[in-house]
Amino acid sequence: MQIAFDKLSSTPKSFELSLSGVNLSGTLNKQHHNTVMLDGVLSGVLEVSCDRCGVLFGVSIDQPLKLELSQSTRQNKDNLDIIEFLDGVMDLEYVLQSEIDSIKSAYHYCEKCEGVDNFEVEI
Ligand SMILES: [Zn+2]
Numbered sequence: 060m061q062i063a064f065d066k067l068s069s070t071p072k073s074f075e076l077s078l079s080g081v082n083l084s085g086t087l088n089k090q091h092h093n094t095v096m097l098d099g100v101l102s103g104v105l106e107v108s109c110d111r112c113g114v115l116f117g118v119s120i121d122q123p124l125k126l127e128l129s130q131s132t133r134q135n136k137d138n139l140d141i142i143e144f145l146d147g148v149m150d151l152e153y154v155l156q157s158e159i160d161s162i163k164s165a166y167h168y169c170e171k172c173e174g175v176d177n178f179e180v181e182i
Contacts, residue, residue, distance in 0.1 A: 060074065060076045060150075060151040060152060061148050061149065061150050061151070061152075062074070062087065062148070062149045062151065063147060063148050063149075064089070064093070064095060064130045064144075064147045064148070064149065065147065067087055067088075067089040067095055068089055069088065069089050069090075070088075071086035071087065071088040071098075072086060072087045072088075073085070073086050074086070074087060074099075074151060076151055076152065076155060077103065077155075078152060078155045078156060078159060079105060079106070079159055080103050080104050080105055080106065080117075081101060081102070081103040081104075081105050081120055081155065081158075081159055082101070082102050082103045083099055083100070083101055083124065083151070083154070083155045083158070084099055084100060084102075085097060085098050085099020085100060085124070086098050086099070087128075087149070090127075093129055093130050093131040094127055094128065094129050094130075095127070095128045095129075095149065096125070096126075096127055096128075097124065097125065097126045097127070097128055097154065098124075098125055099123070099124045099125075100121070100122070100123055100124065101120050101121070101122050101123075101124050101155075101158060102120060102121045102122075103119070103120055104117040104118065104119050104120065105117065105118055105120055105159060105162060105163070107162070107163055107167040108167070109167060109168055109169040109171075109172055110166050110167060110168060110172075111168055111169075111172040112169065112171070112172055114169050114171075116167075116169045116170075118162075118167060120162065124158060125140065126140050126141070126142055126154065127140060127141045127142070128141075128142050128143075128144060128149050128154075129141055129142070129143050129144070130143070130144055130145060130146075130147045131143075131145070132145070142154060142157070
């Protein structure tokens with residue numbers, strides 16, 4: 060889903076899309092000429108692999124997502140909550156894919172391996 064910065068106004072525009080079982084819905088609200096606030100929610104079930112045994116399993120996702128989308132180079136390079144779209148077109152699939160990648164890159168343990176951890180602690 061691609062939306063041009065020029066098409067947005069200060070009136071929030073709602074959107075919804077899904078990718079790999081994860082749904083992103085919310086609103087886009089233009090703040091200034093160059094920036095748009097994305098205020099949304101990530102939900103769904105994402106398939107990840109266990110970092111210990113490699114088995115695939117689903118983790119349920121339900122978390123808010125607030126990002127600033129900018130069509131100019133950001134001033135504060137340390138702010139990771141800003142995504143740049145320098146051609147003036149926001150690509151929401153790209154935003155959702157980045158979120159999915161960051162969830163996937165976190166450590167995940169399946170129920171069995173989490174249980175092993177607890178068992179070892181008890182000994
Ligand atoms: Zn496991």
